[in-house]
Amino acid sequence: KKEKEIFLPAGKIDGHKIKEIQTKQEMPQQEMLWKKSFFKDLRVIGQLHNTYILCESGEGLILIDQHAAHERILFEQIKNNYISKNSKKRSQNLLLPETVDFGYREAGILEGLIPGLEELGMKVEPFGGNTFVIKSVPAIFADRETAPLLIEIVEKMAEIGFSPGIEFAASAADHCLILMACHGAIRANQHLSDKEITALLDQLDQCDIPSSCPHGRPTWIKWPIKFFEKSFKRVV
Amino acid sequence: KKEKEIFLPAGKIDGHKIKEIQTKQEMPQQEMLWKKSFFKDLRVIGQLHNTYILCESGEGLILIDQHAAHERILFEQIKNNYISKNSKKRSQNLLLPETVDFGYREAGILEGLIPGLEELGMKVEPFGGNTFVIKSVPAIFADRETAPLLIEIVEKMAEIGFSPGIEFAASAADHCLILMACHGAIRANQHLSDKEITALLDQLDQCDIPSSCPHGRPTWIKWPIKFFEKSFKRVV
Known part of the structure; x- marks a missing residue:
């Protein structure tokens, strides 16, 4: 259908x-x-x-x-990137890594999301406490603020019931891809x-x-x- | 209405x-x-x-x-011209007057139309037999073929029952104005x-x-x- x-x-x-x-x-x-x-x-x-x-x-x-x-x-570009085997092409390091603060529950969710996000070209690392730092992003975001995107991704994952320990499934990836495309688009x-x-x-x-x-x-x-x-x- | x-x-x-x-x-x-x-x-x-x-x-x-x-x-321009008292502004002489041949009946109709057409800025004169010559036209036609317009005007007048001797009424003038506007328009x-x-x-x-x-x-x-x-x- x-x-x-x-x-x-x-x-x-x-x-x-x-x-x-x-x-x-x-x-x-x-x-x-x-x-x-x-x-x-x-x-x-x-x-x-x-x-x-x-x-x-x-x-x-x-x-x-x-x-x-x-x-x-953008959705298809990031998705193709995600599917592709060539991990080097996936993302671009940020000159100025962005730090983002989360609540306790969200921080836990993000912790579990880190490997999945990296597959999508977004590299996030714990920065101590509930703070995280965005190190690299899909190339399309190179000149954009990416903290609002990460916040929205975590909110969406909370909404669909993603929690640490659960596998980062294709449907979760799709939600992330859509949000990335939306934030990156004109x-x-x-x-x-x-x-x-x-x-x-x-x-x-x-x-x-x-x-x-x-x-x-x-x-x-x-x-x-x-x-x-x-x-x-x-x-x- | x-x-x-x-x-x-x-x-x-x-x-x-x-x-x-x-x-x-x-x-x-x-x-x-x-x-x-x-x-x-x-x-x-x-x-x-x-x-x-x-x-x-x-x-x-x-x-x-x-x-x-x-x-x-164009309709409003020619109509305002028609209504205006200043007859000098109405029309423009053709450098090369156009001659047009008509059938017997149409020639009779056109003969009766001549004064009315002149009021509209289109000066037509008999040229002998059923042939007429277009001498001047509303300025908007200065660079256009005007014979097809005159032919269509005479056809329209025949269609609405105009015949020599009948007064060139406002409704007949309107039909002519519409045809002029249509022929002159881009x-x-x-x-x-x-x-x-x-x-x-x-x-x-x-x-x-x-x-x-x-x-x-x-x-x-x-x-x-x-x-x-x-x-x-x-x-x-």
Whole structure:
């Protein structure tokens, strides 16, 4: 069922006319399209509200949610890193290691998380008491504050019931990956240069599942030109 | 009823969610907005399919149908010209007058139309037999072929039952004005420079009824940002 959702044509909105046009029959075609260079071949028109990238395809208007798209890209990049055997490529040492203080219970959880996090490219060491130091992070975080990410990871692990002694399972890793992708991704309300937009589209083409972010939100939506023609009463 | 239609918020589409948002209560506000500098204040994002101009307002995405918008502009320009007392401003002599041949019946109709057309800025003279010569046209046609326009005007007049001896009434003039605006307006599938887009928006602000073309089609449609937020599941 999950795969079906992923490959559903983006832009399914309840009560919206697009629904009729983007039927299941179109799915194989859409799937094929983005295996090639779907995003790279779009003509970029510009940014809307510094949040959505507007592009033109032969068929109409393509809107891309820049945060969701970048989240997807980072998620797959960190995940591939995680799966890869080459541990050297995984992370980057911080010039200024960050120290973070936790509560007693959280410190215990983090202690148990350390080996798992290292596999994900985030090297954390105990610093005495309930304080920890972040030594290295996946390369995408090299210029970002990483303490808020570590805090959120520990909170999430507490929430899903992870505790020391329990194996760092794939589902726990996925939660961490999603949080990493979310913290690393460009935000909404952020201006992108033409170069940055092009790079984003290039990277989206390289994704296995470019049509949704790791939370399951769509990364792009197509409005067929027919939709505008009807709205403007160019056609009946 | 006609005025009501004109001031309806653009973008009313059956079955579309916009309908809920753009209620009648918003009307006075929208009306007020375009009395000022609604279009000039939009940030232009770019052109879609060389047919629609995409702009950003604080509230969302504004799509402008370039042909419909230009038709509205030209319609009001020629109409104001027509109403104005200053006959010198009305038209421009053609460097190379165009001759046009008609059938017997059409030639008779055109003969009767000549005084009315001159009021509209289009000077036509008999050239012998069923041939006529176009001597001058409203300034907007200075660099366009005008024979197809004259042919279409005569066809339209035949269709609505105009015949020599009948007074060239306001409704006949309106039909001619609409045809002139349609022939003079930029087409869909025409690339516009940034300068041309800016000029179009400026002129649209100066229109009395900028929200619909003389045929009654909308010139612009607003998609509130909320619509995109829902589509991308940013909000529920």
